[in-house]
Amino acid sequence: MSRNPATRSVRLRRSVLSVPAINPRALEKTHAVDCDAVIFDLEDSVAPERKAEARENLRNFFSARPLEGKERIIRINDLSTNFGLADMELVIALNPDAVLLPKVDEPQDVMAVGDLLSEADAPEDLRIWAMIETPRGILNAAVIAEAGRTPGSRLDCLVVGLNDLRKETGVLPEPGRSYLVPWLMQVVLAVSAYGLDAIDSVFNDFRDEQGFDAECLQGRAMGFAGKMLIHPAQIEPANRHFGPDQAAITEAEAIISAFADPASDGLNVINAGGRMVERLHLVQAESLVHKACLIAARQAAARKTM
């Protein structure tokens, strides 16, 4: 059985901003910025001797006021470290939308966290995201994503981490990511096979607007749902590049109207202005228009709170 990406429930994950949990000022900024999701990082952006302080910051942040209209994800330290279990206790106490596991090598890494959540009776809608950023993680991307299909699995999203992957493999940073594209596509293929989302890696040089634009365009063309970000300046371009543009919305609406025409009743394929359009394109068009509606609703809600 194959699952068409267009039939998955549509989530907005164009811009996924990482915020070091050690930085209360940056945490506070997440209320005002227009990203779709926030990753509260307890892992690599927090020094070992400050992990407890970072957890305390997150407790204070979550208890102060709810973060409206954005997915909330906590990135923990690997369970094999001295910090992983304390991070999981915090996740269970704070009940974010998801927990992000770093350096996932194999499906068992995801299952171990799933078991901890179930033993703690964590709500079913507390999902698991997995960072794919090790050579074994790339090699196992398909079996990791497949684990998301086992009954009761909470796996929802894979996030590529190219800093770690470059460190492990020796691939050098270069525009176009030519040596990395095959591995990135392996992740996209894996999520497409098992109905998950894939988020493209961070782009470190947050002042390089042109470089960031090019990488967003590439990530979008490869099939990523969005991009992990490190700086608020990256949010607007990520939203623009990973959201449907007006031309795509107009085209999708035309496909929906063409199939709604009684003349299309009983037809699986029609001529839409000289182009073959099938019902599979209708499904894609409906999904795109739904996404556009979600974005419009978010913008309207944001205007209300201004």
Ligand SMILES: CC(C)(COP(=O)(O)OP(=O)(O)OC[C@H]1O[C@@H](n2cnc3c(N)ncnc32)[C@H](O)[C@@H]1OP(=O)(O)O)[C@@H](O)C(=O)NCCC(=O)NCCSC(=O)C[C@H](O)C(=O)O
């Ligand atoms: C990279 C930074 C350390 C730069 O910070 P800074 O020098 O403070 O930048 P600016 O002066 O331009 O900041 C302007 C204001 O914006 C706020 N800010 C900056 N970044 C963020 C953020 N991510 N979220 C919220 N707010 C942010 C600053 O506080 C300034 O505010 P104000 O002082 O009021 O003017 C910094 O951007 C940063 O720490 N970024 C995130 C780093 C991070 O999360 N790292 C972990 C994720 S990366 C990753 O996962 C790699 C992956 O694992 C892999 O292997 O590839």
Ligand SMILES: [Mg+2]
């Ligand atoms: Mg990493």
